[in-house]
Amino acid sequence: MTAPARRLTPAAAGAGWDAAVGALVNPSDRRGGTLRLVTSADVDSLDPARTYYVWVWLLQRMLNRTLMAYPTDPGPAGLVPVPDLAEGPGQVGDGGRTWTYRLRPGLRYDDGTPITSADVAHAVRRVFAQDVLPGGPTYLIPLLDDPARPYPGPYRSAEPLRSVRTPDEHTIVFHLNRPFSDFDHLMAQPCAAPVPRRADTGADYGNAPLSSGPYRVAEHRPGSFLHLERNPHWDPATDPVRPALPDRVELTIGVDVDDLDARLIDGEFDINLEGRGLQHAAQHRVAADGVLRSHTDNPRTSFLHFVSIQPHIPPFGDVHARRAVHYAADKILLQQARGGPVTGGDLTTALFPPRLPAHQDLDPYPTGPDLRGDLDAARAELAAAGLPDGFEAVIGTQRGKFRLVADALVESVARVGIRLTVKELDVATYFSLGAGHPETIRRHGLGLIVTDWGADFPTEYGFLAPLVDGRQIKRNGGNWNISELDDPVVNDLIDQSLHTTDPGERAHQWRAVERRVMEHAVMLPLVHDKTLHYRNPWVTNVYVHPAFGLYDVQAMGLVRDAPDGTDS
Ligand code: ARG
Numbered sequence: 001m002t003a004p005a006r007r008l009t010p011a012a013a014g015a016g017w018d019a020a021v022g023a024l025v026n027p028s029d030r031r032g033g034t035l036r037l038v039t040s041a042d043v044d045s046l047d048p049a050r051t052y053y054v055w056v057w058l059l060q061r062m063l064n065r066t067l068m069a070y071p072t073d074p075g076p077a078g079l080v081p082v083p084d085l086a087e088g089p090g091q092v093g094d095g096g097r098t099w100t101y102r103l104r105p106g107l108r109y110d111d112g113t114p115i116t117s118a119d120v121a122h123a124v125r126r127v128f129a130q131d132v133l134p135g136g137p138t139y140l141i142p143l144l145d146d147p148a149r150p151y152p153g154p155y156r157s158a159e160p161l162r163s164v165r166t167p168d169e170h171t172i173v174f175h176l177n178r179p180f181s182d183f184d185h186l187m188a189q190p191c192a193a194p195v196p197r198r199a200d201t202g203a204d205y206g207n208a209p210l211s212s213g214p215y216r217v218a219e220h221r222p223g224s225f226l227h228l229e230r231n232p233h234w235d236p237a238t239d240p241v242r243p244a245l246p247d248r249v250e251l252t253i254g255v256d257v258d259d260l261d262a263r264l265i266d267g268e269f270d271i272n273l274e275g276r277g278l279q280h281a282a283q284h285r286v287a288a289d290g291v292l293r294s295h296t297d298n299p300r301t302s303f304l305h306f307v308s309i310q311p312h313i314p315p316f317g318d319v320h321a322r323r324a325v326h327y328a329a330d331k332i333l334l335q336q337a338r339g340g341p342v343t344g345g346d347l348t349t350a351l352f353p354p355r356l357p358a359h360q361d362l363d364p365y366p367t368g369p370d371l372r373g374d375l376d377a378a379r380a381e382l383a384a385a386g387l388p389d390g391f392e393a394v395i396g397t398q399r400g401k402f403r404l405v406a407d408a409l410v411e412s413v414a415r416v417g418i419r420l421t422v423k424e425l426d427v428a429t430y431f432s433l434g435a436g437h438p439e440t441i442r443r444h445g446l447g448l449i450v451t452d453w454g455a456d457f458p459t460e461y462g463f464l465a466p467l468v469d470g471r472q473i474k475r476n477g478g479n480w481n482i483s484e485l486d487d488p489v490v491n492d493l494i495d496q497s498l499h500t501t502d503p504g505e506r507a508h509q510w511r512a513v514e515r516r517v518m519e520h521a522v523m524l525p526l527v528h529d530k531t532l533h534y535r536n537p538w539v540t541n542v543y544v545h546p547a548f549g550l551y552d553v554q555a556m557g558l559v560r561d562a563p564d565g566t567d568s
Helices: 054-063 117-127 140-144 202-207 257-265 280-287 319-328 331-338 375-384 401-414 430-434 438-443 460-468 488-499 503-520
Strands: 034-039 091-093 098-102 164-168 171-175 215-221 225-230 248-253 300-309 345-347 391-398 418-425 446-454 523-530
Touching (some): 054 215, 117 164, 117 171, 300 345, 300 401, 331 345, 401 418, 401 446, 438 446, 446 460, 460 488, 460 503
Antiparallel strands (some): 091 098, 098 171, 164 171, 300 446, 300 523, 345 523
């Protein structure tokens, strides 16, 4: 059974190419109708503590509220959390170690029971139960744990987590073991959404979660569909973020990517929630049709595509060997391998995504006016490394787009005698056990690794610290500091930034981190990823959320309720 297609007649040109990047398309406060979403992948989890997919975090914005939340705002303000369940931002004390929030009055779950500060404390305790609830982000653990007596989570201990206090049912106080200036961002992650202890069924909670947001689960068939209906106890007067326009949201799950694009453009679905972007066939269809093109956005995803270079794998212990690779890279060839300027991304010689305040123009290893590589400079570095004839090394990658990038780098550096062999690792476990496991890097001697990375929260710390902080090397897998950089200068600058609340001063510190990391030449930046999204013209309030890099579906509404204009 398929839903009838929705059409606007006549087929008018839409708001324009890229119109929903940095601005709202079809602003409206009209309520009603059913928003029909579609994905190819399944939801990772409806338990707010266990999800990590960006698009599920956007879905969570409909179901769950958090102390802080990213506002409905297409501009730079969208990057700064605003009070959601809380009355105001965290009140900071004790030199950045104490964060206090007060809940707004009158907040309720969808079963009508009140939301209390104890429920937020319980949610935070659940994050510690990684044995029962794996999958979500874990930034809270090192900040709130006592290393002398690690807290095992609420299922294995009746004792409270001593660093989180609730003096009354509206107040919650976090006592961090060190300053952390981005704490409001952690309070905007789904894992900080309240879960009352009485409703907590542990690993099964995602099957029947309570809602604090404007919608609740009406019916969920994993792998097939998820239907949302209004939460009758959500009070718009308490919610500064969510317009909650549609009466219903119906997500169809598991549609094959090309089929999905065709049915989206034909109007059977309103929006692709997953935001992987249009595939090849649809890209051609859109490019050839001015009207379809005017319904298309081409935002940056805020993912950086890069090659990691490992100093612990010979001959890359010598910085000159690493720099030789930087100079020999043919950036145009690499960008083409990634998919070109529209669906690959914008070439970059620095690390920070342009949306972040610390973004700077940095090009320490210029590859010539045509960006095809500076082969003389590369040969000079090889000579300085005592390897004038080049060397042999292995580049790790995975099937698909990553493989094409590896091949382009092989071709690039062969021009100066660097002979690379490609090693393909398993796609499904690439970031956990492949590129992300220090052991795998050593076993296969992977001097080079093709990878990408997007921040879990939109700050300089959120973006760069997991990649370059020596204390964040994860020896047992899921490691993002692949080069295992552990430079005291970098580590100290990171710590300073966590004490610093002044944004200008912080940006200054992070620019110094970035310059220092680039001096080490352990990351070869390639592109800031971009993607191509299709928005149907009858959807209102469409914009790419700057904090997530995808459409903010909770903001959307519909120009009219019924398909085919029957009620227009
Ligand atoms: N940091 C992870 C990565 O780069 C996930 C990023 C996106 N997910 C998110 N919820 N922010 O693969």
